[in-house]
Amino acid sequence: MKRINESGFGFAEALQAAQQSLDKNKNVLRDYLEARGPGSEEPILFDSESLAILAYKGAIEAVRERYWTTTFLSSGFWCSLNESVLGANLRLLADRERTGASVRRLFLLPVPAGEELQRLQDERMLLRKQQDVEGLARFDQKFANLAENVHELIRHGCDIRIAHGAEQLHPALPAELAFEPGDTEIAIYDNWRFDLFQGGRSGTIESVCGYTPATARFEQNRDRVVEYFERLWAKSQPIGEFLERIRKLIEYSSTRIEYDTSWLVRYDHALPREDEALKVAEFSSVQVELTRLARWGKVRRFLDVGTCTARYPLALREAVRADGDIMAIDNDMDCVRFSQEKVQRESGNDARFKIKCHDFRSTELPSEQKFDLITCMMGTLSHFEHAPWEGHRPPEDALQRAIENFARLLDEEGVLFFTVWTEKACQELRLLGIYTDEDRQRLARTSITRQELQRRLEAAGLRVSTPLLLQDRMDLYRCEWPRP
Ligand SMILES: C[S@@+](CC[C@H](N)C(=O)[O-])C[C@H]1O[C@@H](n2cnc3c(N)ncnc32)[C@H](O)[C@@H]1O
Structure with missing residues (x-):
């Protein structure tokens, strides 16, 4: 070691430590062999x-x-x-x-x-x-x-x-x-x-x-x-x-379509006029329906699926009881963070809100409890891929899983609202103007006929009212459990 040290390259200490460590291991084994x-x-x-x-x-x-x-x-x-x-x-x-x-x-x-x-x-x-x-x-x-x-x-x-x-x-x-x-x-x-x-x-x-x-x-x-x-x-x-x-x-x-922060800001504040009008028409139709059904102010538990910028949770908070719950989910972390900050800003310490990251296509549910109001708006359902319906039962695809999740989460007295882009809007690619061309085409490919959607909802046991056509571009659906 002394000779190595004389080389002056600075390895001596490291070599010595390695030698000691090896000797230690060897001694453990030797002592064992000698003493058994x-x-x-x-x-x-x-x-x-x-x-x-x-x-x-x-x-x-x-x-x-x-x-x-x-x-x-x-x-x-x-x-x-x-x-x-x-x-x-x-x-x-x-x-x-x-x-x-x-x-x-x-x-x-x-x-x-x-x-x-x-x-x-x-x-x-x-x-x-x-x-x-x-x-x-x-x-x-x-x-x-x-x-x-x-x-x-x-x-x-x-x-x-x-x-x-x-x-x-x-x-x-x-x-x-x-x-x-x-x-x-x-x-x-x-x-x-x-x-x-x-x-x-x-x-x-x-x-x-x-x-x-x-x-x-x-x-x-x-x-x-x-x-x-x-x-x-x-x-x-x-x-x-x-x-x-x-x-x-x-x-x-x-x-999947990516929602980055600049898309979210544009969705909230800078949509083309026609799209902004669609947003307003969609929301006021839901508001009118809830009032007509005498649910406004009486909702106990509200779930918004694909919340994006928490537009519905915030706009419908007056429909929910003061001791109620408002849960919003999205599977894009940017949407979740954006919504959490917005809710914090606009509703302060309102303890009813809970916003979390959850993929609604999975079989796991976002909550163990049921909801008496569920919304899934502005064509979010069009994000769930679906396979062609061939047999007697609907295919086990993401769309059907989402529909079955609605049914599993909807309270006996509950009401579900959602919108989908119409076949015509998909053919003419008249979807939100702030989507890229590629995203519009992607969404248009998930277009589904009214008849098939109706059959899929009925296969999950839900009763569907005649959809309301908005701007010739979107169908607004209302679903409940069949009355006995
Ligand atoms: C068009 S935006 C919804 C806008 C919002 N519902 C509204 O009406 O203002 C679609 C949203 O669905 C979310 N989304 C897409 N696939 C989803 C999934 N599998 N689970 C949960 N959220 C999903 C997207 O991240 C996006 O925020």
Whole structure:
């Protein structure tokens, strides 16, 4: 070391530390072999990624009965095509046919799957709005790689699932293992070793601590780690549907209409005259209907779907009781933020308002309670894709899911209003003037006949009144539950 120091290049201290660390690991193993008992309070530690991978590959090659592991979606290995890690896993799986080993991989999500998917959709929509071409390509490639790796492992017999809520189980783990939420990943090899990897948060392996019978309290600690894994596994779901939903959200967010802040400001304050008149006509028709039905001032719970700039929640707040609730949803985070700020500005501390990000095409509902007023205005329903109706039942597409969600959320005495662009407006592309040509064409493609829409609403059990034609461009529908 003295000679190295003389070189004057400044490596001596680093080399000395690496040497000490290696000696320490060697001594732990040597003491164990000599005494055949745990001689060390410390695990075997490697704080370089390449050594951690070698240590990991060495262990899985020796597995005969069980290889159970947790990982994060952000893991650099499963989102890139890392041949050496994938290869080691595939060799283990090939051996599995002979050994019958149980091979399980659990992806840990920070929140329930639905929320994680919404977060991924927001992230991708933001990249698209920022026209971040490279960011989009990286996002898509990451999930294409993940799907490819996962399918390859599943094809070879690996059981792969997703779960969330790992942090709630951390208090039951021994404190000396120092589990870090969102960062520590585990691997359990048969009964003779388990590893704790650090670095999941950044998608890398920063270090690995390997626990073996050479470490004090190995059996107790291993049993607690196994129990932690089993409890997570018991509440997990197969990964297949989750990956399919990621594929669909990438497809959806590649084509959906983007609402950036300047569009929202123009929608509120600078529409062409004809469009402004349509907005006014649509709103006053709803207002008149609510008054005619004696609902004005009596609404208990109001939901606005595709709220955009919170126009309806604000304009209809007088229709809702002082102790009522006003919920507005949109699946575009810019619309949600814009609406939240506007509501705060215009209604101060009115506690009735709740504005949240939610995709109405999903089967999950935005609320567990029902509503006695639901609105979905200015052609928002035309944003939900639909397939041609061929059989006896309506197709299971986004439009039908949205219609069924209306039915699931509508109170027995409730009333639902929505507007759709007419077939004629779609043919003549007379949609909002502030949409781009491409968006107008996209919306026009979702045009639906009155008859089909009526059949779809009836298939969901709703009673539909004759639609009111606005400016020859929009149909205003009112739906309720059939009276007994
Ligand atoms: C034409 S704007 C609606 C205008 C608003 N309802 C009004 O009348 O002033 C359409 C809105 O629907 C939202 N949207 C589109 N698809 C959605 C979905 N799947 N779930 C929730 N909101 C959606 C868009 O982000 C956009 O804010």
